[in-house]
Amino acid sequence: MQESVRRLLPLAAIAVVVIAAPLLFPDYRTQMALLWVMVIFALTWDVVGGQMGYNSFGNVFFFGVGMYACAVVQRDAGLDYYTGLAVGVAIGTALAVLAAAAIGAGLLGLRGHYFAIGTLGLGIAAAEIAASWDYIGAGAGLVTPVFPGDIQDRTLFYYWLCLIVAVITFFTLRWLYAGRFGLAINAIRDDEDKAEAMGLRTTRYKTVAWCVSAFFLGMTGGLVGNMVGFIDPRDVAFAGATFGVWMVLMAILGGKGTLWGPVIGAAIFHITQELFWTWLLGWQRVALGLLIVLIVVFFPQGILGWLRERRPELFGHRVDAARSGPGRSG
Amino acid sequence: MSNLQILIQAPIFSVQLLIDGLLVGAIFALVAYGMALVWGVMNIINVAQGELVMLGGYVTLILYQAGVSPFLGIPTAAIVLYLIGLLLYYLVIWRIVERDLFVSLLATFGLSILIQQLANQVFGANVETARSDLGTLLLFGGSITVSEIKLVAFVGAFIVAGIMVVFLKYSRLGQAIRATAQDARAARILGVDTQRVYATTFALNAAICGAAGALVAMTWIIHPYLGLAYTVRSFMIVVVAGLGNLAGVIVAGLGLGVAETFAGFLLGAEAQAAFVFSLLVIILVFRSLLLHRQRKVLR
Numbered sequence: 001m002q003e004s005v006r007r008l009l010p011l012a013a014i015a016v017v018v019i020a021a022p023l024l025f026p027d028y029r030t031q032m033a034l035l036w037v038m039v040i041f042a043l044t045w046d047v048v049g050g051q052m053g054y055n056s057f058g059n060v061f062f063f064g065v066g067m068y069a070c071a072v073v074q075r076d077a078g079l080d081y082y083t084g085l086a087v088g089v090a091i092g093t094a095l096a097v098l099a100a101a102a103i104g105a106g107l108l109g110l111r112g113h114y115f116a117i118g119t120l121g122l123g124i125a126a127a128e129i130a131a132s133w134d135y136i137g138a139g140a141g142l143v144t145p146v147f148p149g150d151i152q153d154r155t156l157f158y159y160w161l162c163l164i165v166a167v168i169t170f171f172t173l174r175w176l177y178a179g180r181f182g183l184a185i186n187a188i189r190d191d192e193d194k195a196e197a198m199g200l201r202t203t204r205y206k207t208v209a210w211c212v213s214a215f216f217l218g219m220t221g222g223l224v225g226n227m228v229g230f231i232d233p234r235d236v237a238f239a240g241a242t243f244g245v246w247m248v249l250m251a252i253l254g255g256k257g258t259l260w261g262p263v264i265g266a267a268i269f270h271i272t273q274e275l276f277w278t279w280l281l282g283w284q285r286v287a288l289g290l291l292i293v294l295i296v297v298f299f300p301q302g303i304l305g306w307l308r309e310r311r312p313e314l315f316g317h318r319v320d321a322a323r324s325g326p327g328r329s330g
Numbered sequence: 331m332s333n334l335q336i337l338i339q340a341p342i343f344s345v346q347l348l349i350d351g352l353l354v355g356a357i358f359a360l361v362a363y364g365m366a367l368v369w370g371v372m373n374i375i376n377v378a379q380g381e382l383v384m385l386g387g388y389v390t391l392i393l394y395q396a397g398v399s400p401f402l403g404i405p406t407a408a409i410v411l412y413l414i415g416l417l418l419y420y421l422v423i424w425r426i427v428e429r430d431l432f433v434s435l436l437a438t439f440g441l442s443i444l445i446q447q448l449a450n451q452v453f454g455a456n457v458e459t460a461r462s463d464l465g466t467l468l469l470f471g472g473s474i475t476v477s478e479i480k481l482v483a484f485v486g487a488f489i490v491a492g493i494m495v496v497f498l499k500y501s502r503l504g505q506a507i508r509a510t511a512q513d514a515r516a517a518r519i520l521g522v523d524t525q526r527v528y529a530t531t532f533a534l535n536a537a538i539c540g541a542a543g544a545l546v547a548m549t550w551i552i553h554p555y556l557g558l559a560y561t562v563r564s565f566m567i568v569v570v571a572g573l574g575n576l577a578g579v580i581v582a583g584l585g586l587g588v589a590e591t592f593a594g595f596l597l598g599a600e601a602q603a604a605f606v607f608s609l610l611v612i613i614l615v616f617r618s619l620l621l622h623r624q625r626k627v628l629r
Contacts, residue, residue, distance in 0.1 A: 055436070107615060107618070110618050114614055117562070118611055118614040120558075121607045121611050122607075124607045125607035125608040125611060128603045132600050245439075283447075283451060286447040286448050286451060289441065289446075291440075292436060292444075297425050300432070
């Protein structure tokens with residue numbers, strides 16, 4: 001009883017804060033909603049990039065697919081706002097998962113460098129194709145339907161939706177990592193050939209992991225498209241230079257291959273960005289590049305990885321069992 | 331697809347496209363050759379490859395704007411980029427040479443963003459070009475035009491590649507580079523200073539990119555965001571050709587140039603970037619399917 005109370009207390013505190021925050025600080029709702037989007041980005045990147053050891057630079061592809069599919073459904077289906085949104089998000093999510101399954105069959109056979117550069121190409125190819133496809137607005141982008149209600153309600157509505165998706169993502173991933181699936185994708189990260197030799201159907205697990213990632217990204221894409229209100233192919237939907245890079249950076253910053261690491265990384269990154277980056281006056285993206293180099297070269301194990309090395313007892317490891325961090329990534 | 335009609339009705343036009351494509355392809359092959367060098371010797375995929383090309387272009391552009399002939403830009407860009415390459419090596423790259431793939435990929439990826447955004451801040455996002463004031467050749471009674479600067483770029487690319495081949499084959503340092511590529515540990519035991527070899531390799535690659543960038547700036551256009559396309563193109567070329575296969579790199583480079591020119595003409599110029607990046611995905615998937623034929627038991 002004592003133990004479970006002590007474990008639940010921090011979670012309860014977080015719950016109170018995230019529910020109270022938008023009501024107390026209505027001016028910052030959009031930023032706070034974006035924080036949850038960032039958490040989803042980092043968590044979903046970590047499924048494939050951290051837990052499975054496949055560096056993907058193209059996860060933003062699924063985000064964009066979900067966003068465009070949702071917006072097109074809202075535009076063409078002629079439903080009222082909420083039904084349209086629900087149907088749009090559902091179709092966007094389904095399309096993103098389908099795309100992941102279809103592309104995964106080809107791309108996930110690639111390893112290492114080939115996979116990383118292939119996914120990089122995927123994200124940019126999608127942006128360029130979207131920018132020249134007239135049906136979805138080409139380079140001019142798409143405008144999502146207007147929210148029926150005032151702007152305060154709108155931001156609050158999307159804050160709740162983003163929060164709910166983030167929480168569902170977190171607990172789904174926790175459940176998945178705790179079971180056979182988590183062990184399987186960790187085995188793929190540690191030694192894919194051995195895992196396969198042991199009889200693990202690696203390609204199937206890799207595709208499922210990629211689809212899990214796409215599922216939540218597609219869903220978030222639909223929501224963010226409506227939250228932002230305007231879909232630009234290169235800067236919002238398939239925003240490789242911002243969202244695509246951030247998701248990698250946040251996951252590494254917090255500690256890739258852990259559950260809480262991406263959450264912490266996303267929170268720190270997003271808050272720092274909101275607080276300080278306006279001071280940099282256009283040099284933000286330069287700082288972003290520098291930050292990636294510094295973190296990757298000097299701090300690749302991330303905050304949680306570092307903590308686990310220094311204080312293994314916090315993680316329930318005995319000291320002799322405390323192998324963690326950089327040595328594990330393949 | 332309406333442009334397909336033009337090609338069918340005027341076959342001479344496809345000769346024009348072919349020549350244009352071959353001339354572009356030589357520069358792609360040159361950049362890919364540099365990437366293959368670093369990949370082979372240091373086992374690093376340099377994602378910042380295209381950004382080095384872009385920097386070389388800006389060196390030439392600065393000289394051009396200062397009134398110097400852009401032809402002097404080729405050696406100058408190579409020298410400046412050699413120094414930048416050394417600087418990058420001693421600041422960042424040496425820390426990632428023997429680290430795992432994750433670190434080397436992401437670190438060079440970070441470098442590419444850093445260089446690209448720095449260029450954007452320093453030079454501005456405008457599209458620029460360094461005009462060389464060369465004329466245009468008319469072939470076959472004027473039905474085919476070849477601008478002389480593209481010919482110069484074509485020949486220049488081969489000269490730079492030729493210098494590199496001779497250097498790697500006959501010079502002492504070149505032999506050390508090849509020895510390190512074959513087996514770094516053995517080379518170290520035999521007294522090769524592998525750190526220096528790595529530094530030289532990376533700097534040489536940067537110099538190659540610099541020369542290529544100078545040719546790009548003179549022949550076409552440069553802007554801060556053109557880097558990634560060159561990285562992806564050279565990666566594609568090396569993947570198709572295989573490491574350490576110079577003839578393959580040249581053929582694949584020229585082939586890519588031709589394919590891209592035709593795609594740009596048929597699909598429209600705005601779809602050319604989409605074509606390049608889609609082609610990358612298609613080539614990689616095709617390659618993985620080829621490998622899959624060996625794996626019949628588990629799927």
